[in-house]
Amino acid sequence: MKLQTATRLALYAVMALSREPERQFSTAELAERFDVSEHHLAKVLRTLGRAELVEAVRGAGGGFRFSANPKRVTLLEVIALFEDITSPPGPKEPGVRTHEGKALGAVLAEIDDVARATLGSITLATLHRSATRR
Amino acid sequence: MAAADPSPPIQVRKAKPQDLAVVVALDAAVTGVKKPDYWRDRLRQFAGRDPERLFLVAEAEGQVVGFILGEIRAWEFGSPPSGWIFAINVAKGARLDGVGTRLFEAICAHFTAAGVDRVRTMIAKDDPLVMRFFRSQGMVAGPFIELEKVLP
Numbered sequence: 547m548k549l550q551t552a553t554r555l556a557l558y559a560v561m562a563l564s565r566e567p568e569r570q571f572s573t574a575e576l577a578e579r580f581d582v583s584e585h586h587l588a589k590v591l592r593t594l595g596r597a598e599l600v601e602a603v604r605g606a607g608g609g610f611r612f613s614a615n616p617k618r619v620t621l622l623e624v625i626a627l628f629e630d631i632t633s634p635p636g637p638k639e640p641g642v643r644t645h646e647g648k649a650l651g652a653v654l655a656e657i658d659d660v661a662r663a664t665l666g667s668i669t670l671a672t673l674h675r676s677a678t679r680r
Numbered sequence: 681m682a683a684a685d686p687s688p689p690i691q692v693r694k695a696k697p698q699d700l701a702v703v704v705a706l707d708a709a710v711t712g713v714k715k716p717d718y719w720r721d722r723l724r725q726f727a728g729r730d731p732e733r734l735f736l737v738a739e740a741e742g743q744v745v746g747f748i749l750g751e752i753r754a755w756e757f758g759s760p761p762s763g764w765i766f767a768i769n770v771a772k773g774a775r776l777d778g779v780g781t782r783l784f785e786a787i788c789a790h791f792t793a794a795g796v797d798r799v800r801t802m803i804a805k806d807d808p809l810v811m812r813f814f815r816s817q818g819m820v821a822g823p824f825i826e827l828e829k830v831l832p
Contacts, residue, residue, distance in 0.1 A: 620812070659805060664821070667811035679818060 547661060553628040555582060555590045560599055560624055563612035564670045570609040590628075597627050616674070622665035631665075632658035687777040688740040692786040695727040695735040695747060702744040703737070706769045722749060722767075734790050738770070738779045746770035748783040752794055757824055763791030763799040768810070784817050802826060 549557075558580050563571060573591060577584040591610055594600045601613040625631060634655060641647040695703070700720055708714045726735035732752040737744045749767040756762075765787060770779045788799055800822055803811045 617816075620808075663805035663808075663811065666808050667815045669812060669816065672812070672816045675816070676818065676820075 547631070549625065549631070550629050551582075552586070552590050552593075553625050555580060555587060556594055556624050556628055557621065559587070559590060559594060559610075560612065560619065560670060561673060563600055563610060564614075564616040564619070565674055567612045567616070570603045570607065570611045572609040575609070593627055594624075597623075599624070616670040619670050620666050621668050621670075621673070622662060625665060632662050634658075690745075690777070690779055690782050691739045692736050692782050693739065695723055695737045697723055697727070699723070699737055699744055699747075703747055706744075706747065706771055707767075709772065710769060726751070731794065734787055736783055736786055738774075738783050740774060740777070740779070745774035746779045746783055748787050750787045750791070750799075752791065752796055759823075761796050763788065763794075763796050765799060765801040768813070780813055781817065784814075 559576055562576060562579065563569075573584050573588050576591075577587045580587070591600060591602075595602060595610075599612070599614045599619060600610045603609055603611055634651065635642050635647075637643070642651060697720075700716065700723060703719050703723070704714055704716050707719065723735060726733040726749050734751065735749050736747065738746040747767070747769055748765060750763055750765040752761055753764045754761040756764075765784075768780060768783060770783075791799055799819070801814060801819065803814060805811075
């Protein structure tokens, strides 16, 4: 599975922030850690902020901190803010109404179904624990 | 400010025939169907002396607040013997108190003592609550995929 860059950055950001929820991270610090531009990351953080997963802290030493419950937030919830990984091809896409298109579509829908269930079952807390176990 | 009430201590023990009513009620609270005959059979089969079958209940303040069932299945699908969990249930009011974790750890300890090195289960894809619980316990996708076909 390939996620868009913004989606992966959002997942990295919520993982980093939820791992140390009492800490504030500046955009610059996170951008350096993930080797991306501050501008790109700021857009991602704004979207996460609108979803109330992170909050901006103003003033000296300000930045962003995690503001949700890591035991409740799943990977699917974060991904869904940036892209729809399980959208079927639109009816106007070439070939989808053919025998071949329908057969392939059924297989892809099956894969999407498993992906959605898997991503919806893994919370940030579980992800942190699994990284510790390894 | 007063501290929050601590969760009551949880005891895990083997199920007894007297637990039938509460097990039926816990199951019915989730499924919406009371199945006393089914659970009577499960208690008879899994709470007896068979060392490879286990039916455990969790008690808090003397009340049964959850249960778990499992067994050791040998060479199913060509796999070496492994522990299987096929039912877990925690009363709604007792969730997030570690009851499920205690039940899971207890049955895993039993499986380990019996000599198997992994535990498996099967979960409905549209049951995120249960899937999140098992994921939180470290369970991941295994080497098998369940397949089915609607029969004519």
